[in-house]
Amino acid sequence: MQKFNIHTVQKGESLKSISQLYSLDAGALKLFHNNHCDVKDMILIELTGQKELFLPRTVVTDKNRLVKFGRGNSLIFQPENSFGRYGTTITIENDDHKNELKYETSVRWLKKEKQLHFFEIDRTSNLYLNEEEVNEIADLLAYKTSKVLYPLQISVDEKGKFNGIENLSIFKERWPAIKEEIYKEFDGETVDTYCGKIEKVINEPDAINLYLKNDYFIRTLFFGAYQSFGQDYETEITASFPVVDNPVEPQYKIRLEVDPLKGESGLVNIEGEGRLNDERSIYDFINKAPFSMIIEDSPVMNHEGSFRAVYYLNGQSLLIKSMYLECDIQLEKKKKISVVIAALTE
Incomplete structure (x- = not known):
C-alpha cells in the first residue's frame, strides 16, 4: 500500500x-x-x-479525499438503517480439485443492543455450482433443506465481527412446511437422508451454531475490519477463519493496513496479509483435533497456511462495497477458500 x-x-x-x-x-x-x-x-x-x-x-x-477516522485512527462501524444486496462467489480448492459456488444475498440492519448490531441475512437467488444452476438431486436437496435457515438473524460486534446466531428457535417452526414442500417434489432414501440430517442439526442448538459459524459469506463480510489502526495506519490482529471443519478454528496472525486517502473512485482501501499461527500440527488438523496433541512448554508454531484480504469501503458510510478474502492451510494437500463479495446495484 x-x-x-x-x-x-x-x-x-x-x-x-x-x-x-x-x-x-x-x-x-x-x-x-x-x-x-x-x-x-x-x-x-x-x-x-x-x-x-x-x-x-x-x-x-482536496481534504475530502481524507478518510474520516475515530480516536486512534479507528474505522467506525455504523451500519444503522442499512440494507444491501450482495453477489457472492466462493471457491473451495483441495489441491487440484476446485468447486465454485455463486449466489446472491440481502443484508438488512435490524437494531443495536448492548454494543451488538443485529442483521437479517436472506438468500435471494438460486445457487450456482461451477457456473451451472444446481440440478443434481444431492445438491438440490442440500440447497432446499438449507432454506429452513433463512431469513437468518445474526449479531455483529462494534468491530464488524460476527458474534452469533440470534433466531435459533425459529428453525424448528419453519421445518414442517419446508419438509412438506421437499416431499412434494422428491422421494426416496436420499430425501430421507437429507431431511434426517437437517432435523438433527436444527434440534441441537450447538450443532446449528457450529454449522452456521462456517458460513463463508457471513464470516467474510463480518470478519471484523473496523479496527484502530494507530498513527501508522496499520495494526496486527489474531483472528480465525473456518478454512477447515474443526470446532476450534485455525488461528492466523494478520497485519491489517488502511489507506488514509480515498482512491480515485472515492473508496476506502483496507488490505490484510498474514499466516497461520497455531500450536496444532498438520496432523492435528487432519485429525480434527481441537488442541495440540503434544504439550510443550515452548510449542513450535505451525505456520503452514496463509491469509489475505482486500476491502473497498464506501467513502461516506464506510460500509463494504466489495471485498476479497482468501485463506489456506496445509493438510495432506493444501486446502484453500476464496470469497469474493460485491454490492449489487438495482
Whole structure:
C-alpha cells in the first residue's frame, strides 16, 4: 500500500510555494522528501532541479479525499438503517480439485443492543455450482433443506465481527412446511437422508451454531475490519477463519493496513496479509483435533497456511462495497477458500 504522495514540480515553484500549497511546514516537507528519495534528489536548502517531491500520504489539497477516522485512527462501524444486496462467489480448492459456488444475498440492519448490531441475512437467488444452476438431486436437496435457515438473524460486534446466531428457535417452526414442500417434489432414501440430517442439526442448538459459524459469506463480510489502526495506519490482529471443519478454528496472525486517502473512485482501501499461527500440527488438523496433541512448554508454531484480504469501503458510510478474502492451510494437500463479495446495484 502506498505510503506517500508525489507532487510533480511545476516551472517556477519553490520549496516554500509547494509547502504553502499543501499547508505544510517547509522543513517538514523537506525532511519527509529526503527520507524517501534517492540521494541525488535530496533537498539541501532549496529545490535544485528536482522533478518530483515525496509528500506524506495525508497531505493533499482536496481534504475530502481524507478518510474520516475515530480516536486512534479507528474505522467506525455504523451500519444503522442499512440494507444491501450482495453477489457472492466462493471457491473451495483441495489441491487440484476446485468447486465454485455463486449466489446472491440481502443484508438488512435490524437494531443495536448492548454494543451488538443485529442483521437479517436472506438468500435471494438460486445457487450456482461451477457456473451451472444446481440440478443434481444431492445438491438440490442440500440447497432446499438449507432454506429452513433463512431469513437468518445474526449479531455483529462494534468491530464488524460476527458474534452469533440470534433466531435459533425459529428453525424448528419453519421445518414442517419446508419438509412438506421437499416431499412434494422428491422421494426416496436420499430425501430421507437429507431431511434426517437437517432435523438433527436444527434440534441441537450447538450443532446449528457450529454449522452456521462456517458460513463463508457471513464470516467474510463480518470478519471484523473496523479496527484502530494507530498513527501508522496499520495494526496486527489474531483472528480465525473456518478454512477447515474443526470446532476450534485455525488461528492466523494478520497485519491489517488502511489507506488514509480515498482512491480515485472515492473508496476506502483496507488490505490484510498474514499466516497461520497455531500450536496444532498438520496432523492435528487432519485429525480434527481441537488442541495440540503434544504439550510443550515452548510449542513450535505451525505456520503452514496463509491469509489475505482486500476491502473497498464506501467513502461516506464506510460500509463494504466489495471485498476479497482468501485463506489456506496445509493438510495432506493444501486446502484453500476464496470469497469474493460485491454490492449489487438495482
